[in-house]
Amino acid sequence: MQSVLIAAEESHILRILNSSFQTLDSIKDRxxxxxxxxxxxxxxxxxxxxxxxxxxDEVKTSYNQNQCELSENGRRQSEPSDGDxxxxxxAVFNVLxxxxxxxxxxxxxxxxxISWDAIGRECCDFEVNYxxxxxxxxxxxxEGKLGVALSLWYMMIQKSVIPDIITHNYLINGFCKTGNLDxxxxxxxxxxxxxxxxxxxTYNTLIKGYCLQKDIERALNLFSTMANSxxxxxRVTCNIIVHALCKKGLLEDxxxxxxxxxxxxxxxxxxxxxxxxxLMDGSFKNGDINLALTYLDxxxxxxxxxxxxxxxxxxxxxCLIGDxxxxxxxxxxxxxxxxxxxxxxxxxxxxxxxxxGRTTEACYIYNVMSRMGxxxxxxxxxxxxxxxxxxxxxxxxxxxxxAMLDDSVVPQPLIWNVIIDGYGRCGNMQKAxxxxxxxxxxxxxxxxxTYNALIHSQIKSGNVVEAHSLKKEMVLNGSFPDLVTYNxxxxxxxxxxxxxxxxxIYDEIVRGGYYPDIITYTELLKYYCIQGYTEKAEDLLEKxxxxxxxxxxxxFLILMKKYCKMRELDKTFELYQKWLLRMS
DNA sequence: CACCCCTCAA
Numbered sequence: 001m002q003s004v005l006i007a008a009e010e011s012h013i014l015r016i017l018n019s020s021f022q023t024l025d026s027i028k029d030r031x032x033x034x035x036x037x038x039x040x041x042x043x044x045x046x047x048x049x050x051x052x053x054x055x056x057d058e059v060k061t062s063y064n065q066n067q068c069e070l071s072e073n074g075r076r077q078s079e080p081s082d083g084d085x086x087x088x089x090x091a092v093f094n095v096l097x098x099x100x101x102x103x104x105x106x107x108x109x110x111x112x113x114i115s116w117d118a119i120g121r122e123c124c125d126f127e128v129n130y131x132x133x134x135x136x137x138x139x140x141x142x143e144g145k146l147g148v149a150l151s152l153w154y155m156m157i158q159k160s161v162i163p164d165i166i167t168h169n170y171l172i173n174g175f176c177k178t179g180n181l182d183x184x185x186x187x188x189x190x191x192x193x194x195x196x197x198x199x200x201x202t203y204n205t206l207i208k209g210y211c212l213q214k215d216i217e218r219a220l221n222l223f224s225t226m227a228n229s230x231x232x233x234x235r236v237t238c239n240i241i242v243h244a245l246c247k248k249g250l251l252e253d254x255x256x257x258x259x260x261x262x263x264x265x266x267x268x269x270x271x272x273x274x275x276x277x278x279l280m281d282g283s284f285k286n287g288d289i290n291l292a293l294t295y296l297d298x299x300x301x302x303x304x305x306x307x308x309x310x311x312x313x314x315x316x317x318x319c320l321i322g323d324x325x326x327x328x329x330x331x332x333x334x335x336x337x338x339x340x341x342x343x344x345x346x347x348x349x350x351x352x353x354x355x356x357g358r359t360t361e362a363c364y365i366y367n368v369m370s371r372m373g374x375x376x377x378x379x380x381x382x383x384x385x386x387x388x389x390x391x392x393x394x395x396x397x398x399x400x401x402x403a404m405l406d407d408s409v410v411p412q413p414l415i416w417n418v419i420i421d422g423y424g425r426c427g428n429m430q431k432a433x434x435x436x437x438x439x440x441x442x443x444x445x446x447x448x449x450t451y452n453a454l455i456h457s458q459i460k461s462g463n464v465v466e467a468h469s470l471k472k473e474m475v476l477n478g479s480f481p482d483l484v485t486y487n488x489x490x491x492x493x494x495x496x497x498x499x500x501x502x503x504x505i506y507d508e509i510v511r512g513g514y515y516p517d518i519i520t521y522t523e524l525l526k527y528y529c530i531q532g533y534t535e536k537a538e539d540l541l542e543k544x545x546x547x548x549x550x551x552x553x554x555x556f557l558i559l560m561k562k563y564c565k566m567r568e569l570d571k572t573f574e575l576y577q578k579w580l581l582r583m584s
Numbered sequence: 585c586a587c588c589c590c591t592c593a594a
Contacts, residue, residue, distance in 0.1 A: 138585085169585040204586040239587035277588045312589040347590040379591050386593075414593060421594070449593060456594070484594055 134167040141174035146183075149174065157194075165196040169205055176209025184209055198229070204237050211244035219244060233261075239274050246282025251291070254279065273299065277310050284317030292317055306337070312344045319352035327352065340372070347379050354387025359396075362387055378412055385415055389422030397422055398435075410442055417449045424457025432457050448479045455485060459492045467492060483509070487519045494527035502527055518549050525555045529562040537562070545582065553579065 133156055140149035149171060156163055168191055175184035184206055191198045203226045210219035223233055223241055238261055245254035258275070276299050283292035296314060299306070311334045318327040327349060331341055346369040353362040362384055366376060381404050388397035401419055404411050416439040423432040432454060436446065451474040458467040467489060471481055486509045493501035506524070509516055521544055528537040537559050544551050556579040563572040 141585095166585045171585095173585065199585090201586040206586095208586065234586095236587045241587095243588070272587095274588050279588095281588065307588090309589050314589095316589060342589090344590045349590095351590065377590090382591060382593095386591090414591085417593065452594060488594085 130161060133161075134163050137163060137167050138170045141170040144174065144178060146171070146174045146178060146180070150183075162195060165191075165199055165202070168196060169199075169201050172202060172209075173205045176205055176212065179213065181206075181209050181213060192229075198231070200231050200234050200237070203229075203231060203233075204240060207237060208240050211240060211247075216244050216248060235272060235275070239272075239278060242275060243278045243282075246278060246285070249286050251279070251282050251286055251288065254282065273304055273307060273310060276302075277313050280317065281313045284313075284320055289321055306339075308334070308339050308342055308345075311339060312342070312348060315345055316348045319348055322352075322356075324349070324352055324356065324358075341369075341374070343369075343374055343377060343380070346374055347377075347383065350380060351383045354383050354390075357387075357391055359384070359387045359391055359393065363396075375407075378409070378415070381409075381411065382415055382418070386418050389418050389425075392426065394419065394422035394426060394428075394431075405442075410444065413439075413444055413447050413450065416444060417447070417453050420450060421453035421456070424453055424460065427457075427461065429457055429461050429463075446474075446477065446479065448474065448482050448485070451479055452482075452484050452488065455488050459488055464489075464492045464496065483514050483517060483520070486512075486514065487517075487523060490520060491523045491526075494523050494530065497527075497530055499531075518544070518551060518555075521549070522555045522558070526558050529558055534559070534562060534566070551582070553583075556582075 133152060137149045137152050140146070140152070153163060153167075153171060168187065172184045172187050175181070175187065188198055188202060188206060191202065203222060207219045207222050210216070210222065219241065223237060226233060226237075238258065242254045242258060245251070245257065276295055280292050280295035280299070283289070283295060296317075299310065311330055314330045315327045318324070318330065331345060331349070334341055334345070346365060350362045350365050353359070353365065366380065366384060369376060369380075381400055385397045385400050388394070388400070397419055401411060401415065404415070416435060420432045420435050420439075423429075423435060436450065436454065439446065439450070451470055455467045455470050458464070458470060471485060471489065474481060474485075486505055490502065490505045490509075493505060502524070506516075506520075509520065521540060525537050525540050528534070528540065541555055541559060544555065556575060560572050560575050560579075563569075563575065
């Protein structure tokens with residue numbers, strides 16, 4: 001603001017000087033015979049541009065000097081000439097003099113008032129704007145609003161203000177997390193082009209992005225080429241790569257890579273807790289329990305400080321192998337060592353307990369976590385509600401749904417669907433429909449799963465017509481039937497022996513571009529059996545085994561049952577042998 | 585700003 005005023009004042013003065021010179025120029029000829037030579041030689045020596053750089057006092061002194069000399073000469077010279085000329089030029093000079101003097105004074109005052117302090121504030125303004133802008137970009141990136149973040153970035157670039165490296169990394173991270181790898185790559189190219197040059201975190205973010213896309217090839221490629229850009233991979237890079245390899249089940253490759261990079265000391269070197277945790281996690285998930293226990297021992301014996309994630313990985317690992325009591329032991333260990341279990345610890349335990357059918361214990365843990373000040377999240381509720389529904393306690397599951405609503409948490413569609421499905425399975429169609437109403441009242445849109453749950457329960461209740469109209473309704477509401485929908489309807493038609501309907505649905509599956517799965521074919525096979533077309537069923541079973549499908553025991557079982565009923569014991573036995581052969 | 589843990593339905 002201040003500098004704008006100064007600039008305005010300066011240009012004002014320049015204008016006055018300019019017009020002064022023009023005026024002077026025009027009257028110069030008329031008064032030249034009096035003092036032109038003297039004036040010109042003195043006054044015009046002050047360069048216009050110079051006034052901006054020379055001390056203003058010097059200009060002023062110089063100007064005043066000129067004025068003095070001018071007026072002295074003017075007075076001296078004006079006497080012999082005709083008075084008009086003298087008076088006229090005197091008046092002009094007086095006016096110009098006043099204007100210039102005022103302006104110069106004003107300029108001087110302003111210059112003085114604008115100390116370095118004020119100029120500093122001006123810089124501060126820039127700083128504040130810059131900080132504000134990059135803070136907004138970062139926040140937008142974290143919220144996933146990358147379009148807006150990028151346009152703000154672009155606005156800064158247009159103003160020749162380059163956001164710092166961290167802000168760039170935030171943007172790249174945002175693009176990677178949302179799967180926009182091409183945008184992330186483009187931004188890295190931008191950084192190489194105009195700066196700031198990418199750092200290790202930039203490349204790590206991009207590598208992580210490739211891993212999220214399951215593109216390990218590219219991740220490894222960047223990993224091996226990033227050194228060419230002058231930035232070597234660090235421990236974080238290794239952890240990202242090792243994690244990706246573990247996820248793919250390539251534990252051996254991960255270990256080889258580490259040995260290659262970190263030397264032969266690995267894995268005896270447990271200095272990096274995170275790397276060891278990743279490897280332990282990978283071993284548990286790949287079913288190599290002995291290896292997992294080796295890593296676990298290694299970490300414990302390493303005497304290094306542990307973290308909550310390490311305990312959670314151990315707890316999860318033991319839950320995974322069904323050893324919940326050891327998992328509990330590690331929870332106790334956490335408490336002993338001063339760590340408090342977090343939402344991950346509790347959810348892991350609850351998930352394992354629900355899977356085991358120990359729902360009462362799961363509900364107990366739910367109470368414990370609430371008392372410990374860890375609020376259950378959607379995952380907690382999802383697992384408990386699903387566990388209760390699966391084990392037939394829909395009523396208790398519904399209580400948890402209400403606990404969520406009481407906590408002002410709007411359940412995800414999944415949770416509503418699980419409850420609807422639960423009521424449908426136990427034949428309570430009314431309640432299933434009322435939950436669907438409630439779901440709509442909370443603004444949660446029904447999806448394909450919702451409709452499939454409803455269709456399933458209608459079919460279970462024998463209302464096939466209702467099931468078909470639900471299929472029509474879902475299309476109207478913007479959801480699309482999937483293979484499960486078709487399999488449900490196909491199964492119903494098969495059981496009813498409705499040949500026309502079976503053909504129609506099968507046709508719709510194929511025309512819709514869906515690939516019939518093993519359940520579709522099993523339903524068809526069941527239809528052939530019910531209708532007594534055992535040869536067709538045999539043919540279908542043969543065909544199934546040539547297709548790239550995971551054929552389970554169900555189609556064999558259906559056909560064997562049919563042969564049993566027909567007292568075709570030879571054929572039953574033949575089929576049984578085929579099945580054994582298939583399984584081996 | 586970048587690395588490890590919980591879910592993802594019939």
